[in-house]
Amino acid sequence: MTPLLQVRNVAKLYGARIGCTDVSFDLYPGEVMGIVGESGSGKSTLLNSLAGHLTPDRGEVIFDTRTDGPVDTVTMPEPERRMLGRTDWAFVHQHARDGLRMSVSAGGNIGERLMAVGDRHYGSIRERAADWLRRVEIADSRIDDRPSAFSGGMQQRLQIARNLVTGPRLVFMDEPTGGLDVSVQARLLDLLRGLVREMGLSAIIVTHDLAVVRLLADRLMVMKDGHVVESGLTDQVLDDPQHSYTQLLVSSVLQV
Amino acid sequence: MSDYNFAYLDEQTKRMIRRAILKGLAVPGYQVPFASREMPMPYGWGTGGVQVSAAALTPDDTLKVIDQGADDTTNAVSIRKFFEKTAGVATTEETAKASIIQTRHRIPEAELTEDQILVYQVPIPEPLRFLEPRETETRKMHSLQEYGLMHVKLYEDISQHGAIATAYAYPVKVEGRYVMDPSPIPKFDNPKMEMAAIQLFGAGREQRIYAVPPHTQVVSLDFEDYPFEASKADHPCDLCGAEDSYLDEVILDDAGNRMFVCSDTDYCRSRRDAGHTGRLGEEAA
Numbered sequence: 001m002t003p004l005l006q007v008r009n010v011a012k013l014y015g016a017r018i019g020c021t022d023v024s025f026d027l028y029p030g031e032v033m034g035i036v037g038e039s040g041s042g043k044s045t046l047l048n049s050l051a052g053h054l055t056p057d058r059g060e061v062i063f064d065t066r067t068d069g070p071v072d073t074v075t076m077p078e079p080e081r082r083m084l085g086r087t088d089w090a091f092v093h094q095h096a097r098d099g100l101r102m103s104v105s106a107g108g109n110i111g112e113r114l115m116a117v118g119d120r121h122y123g124s125i126r127e128r129a130a131d132w133l134r135r136v137e138i139a140d141s142r143i144d145d146r147p148s149a150f151s152g153g154m155q156q157r158l159q160i161a162r163n164l165v166t167g168p169r170l171v172f173m174d175e176p177t178g179g180l181d182v183s184v185q186a187r188l189l190d191l192l193r194g195l196v197r198e199m200g201l202s203a204i205i206v207t208h209d210l211a212v213v214r215l216l217a218d219r220l221m222v223m224k225d226g227h228v229v230e231s232g233l234t235d236q237v238l239d240d241p242q243h244s245y246t247q248l249l250v251s252s253v254l255q256v
Numbered sequence: 257m258s259d260y261n262f263a264y265l266d267e268q269t270k271r272m273i274r275r276a277i278l279k280g281l282a283v284p285g286y287q288v289p290f291a292s293r294e295m296p297m298p299y300g301w302g303t304g305g306v307q308v309s310a311a312a313l314t315p316d317d318t319l320k321v322i323d324q325g326a327d328d329t330t331n332a333v334s335i336r337k338f339f340e341k342t343a344g345v346a347t348t349e350e351t352a353k354a355s356i357i358q359t360r361h362r363i364p365e366a367e368l369t370e371d372q373i374l375v376y377q378v379p380i381p382e383p384l385r386f387l388e389p390r391e392t393e394t395r396k397m398h399s400l401q402e403y404g405l406m407h408v409k410l411y412e413d414i415s416q417h418g419a420i421a422t423a424y425a426y427p428v429k430v431e432g433r434y435v436m437d438p439s440p441i442p443k444f445d446n447p448k449m450e451m452a453a454i455q456l457f458g459a460g461r462e463q464r465i466y467a468v469p470p471h472t473q474v475v476s477l478d479f480e481d482y483p484f485e486a487s488k489a490d491h492p493c494d495l496c497g498a499e500d501s502y503l504d505e506v507i508l509d510d511a512g513n514r515m516f517v518c519s520d521t522d523y524c525r526s527r528r529d530a531g532h533t534g535r536l537g538e539e540a541a
Contacts, residue, residue, distance in 0.1 A: 078400070079400045082400060082402065086404075101387075101408075104408055104412060105412060105415055105416075107411070107415055108408050108411050108412050108415065111408065111411055112404060112405065112408050113404075115404040115405075115407040115408060115411065116402065116404030116405070117404070118404075120407070120478075120479055120480050121479060121480045121481055122411065122414055122479040122480075122481050122482050123481050125411065126415070143415070144415050144416065
């Protein structure tokens with residue numbers, strides 16, 4: 001089986017400082033990869049480099065495209081990379097405000113990606129927007145409300161709907177549950193787990209919350225100071241951490 | 257004549273503007289940056305249009321200036337006087353006799369010909385501006401033809417008003433390539449943009465010039481199930497009886513009486529001279 005995403009020796013430097021370096025892994029279709037580490041460990045830099053928001057200084061990010069097979073997205077022409085960003089890729093930001101258009105209604109937010117790939121039928125756009133609102137558990141009577149009238153948890157769910165409407169194959173998530181209270185987090189995680197399984201999505205989830213990766217991720221990478229210090233199956237890494245930093249991380253979780 | 261250089265601007269400035277105009281004509285709908293000059297009028301009064309007109313004028317030209325279709329409003333009168341004084345060119349109110357027409361927010365009703373130039377005054381040249389505030393991003397969207405966002409605006413219109421409520425500055429796609437803001441003309445005028453005359457657009461404050469060459473395809477954006485409609489007030493003109501012209505609504509008193517008149521004053525007058533009369537035509541004359 002061809003991996004959906006092959007990452008080879010990716011590095012991003014900020015001048016002399018290391019953002020992240022020597023990162024390599026394969027991601028297979030339907031697989032969810034978690035990336036954990038403390039603040040400043042380079043996990044967001046890595047995610048942005050993979051998603052094309054930042055240009056890596058070294059390395060290859062090879063994506064298995066529908067038409068041309070595996071292609072290095074770092075060197076592919078910008079129009080094609082931006083097209084991937086609207087179709088096969090999705091990016092869920094930590095703050096819903098970064099991923100949503102706050103002055104456009106919920107329906108317009110979901111419809112944007114459809115219109116960006118050429119859908120020009122108002123009725124069908126609206127129908128699919130309403131359908132996706134229901135799938136992320138927002139009443140479709142709210143379709144004409146602006147995201148500013150939504151709660152934090154609803155905004156995050158709206159952002160997910162907006163990203164998944166074009167049926168992407170790979171979703172990048174940057175702290176999708178950050179800043180939400182625990183009960184809302186639980187509901188969002190439940191929803192995400194359902195969608196990932198149902199749609200057969202591959203995902204890369206960056207978080208500092210070990211509970212999130214325990215629930216969602218099949219595999220786990222632990223990062224520290226821009227390097228991957230440990231990787232493996234999620235349960236294996238969390239239950240039997242080998243590296244001293246992973247041991248510290250696991251033992252730092254508060255037990256209630 | 258006066259002590260001003262012909263048409264106010266110095267020759268180097270006019271050359272610079274002509275280069276921008278030629279580039280604009282070569283790439284229809286593309287916004288060409290230019291070094292807009294301070295003009296002796298405030299921004300928003302047509303500084304861009306005036307500079308384009310000044311660069312296009314020759315001593316043999318006949319100039320017509322309209323503001324919302326009218327020849328006799330402040331803006332039109334002032335700009336006409338400005339060029340009478342600084343260029344000494346002939347001016348006219350008759351559309352057919354003019355070789356250059358500077359306009360604010362209207363296209364004349366009479367069909368324009370191949371030997372005419374229509375100069376638009378543009379407040380905000382970027383059609384994507386209110387959806388995407390970053391200039392770097394809108395330029396990239398133009399260069400990569402990422403115009404899905406324009407339809408998000410039309411989607412919002414339909415979801416809020418049940419129809420595309422954008423009535424002016426209605427976005428168009430030029431020759432299948434660039435999405436362009438036609439300046440705040442009513443969407444009634446959009447179909448007229450596929451015309452024989454050269455159309456030049458000048459935005460002074462925003463420092464952009466763009467152009468539509470003669471007989472260029474100009475398509476108004478829409479949805480398959482909500483097609484573009486060139487709408488106007490559903491009345492005939494109360495002075496000349498015309499049913500095919502764009503109308504202004506004028507409130508007559510505080511008892512609810514109102515009248516509809518052609519916004520193109522030259523068109524209305526020429527029809528009345530030819531003997532056409534509307535509902536209130538006799539009393540007004």
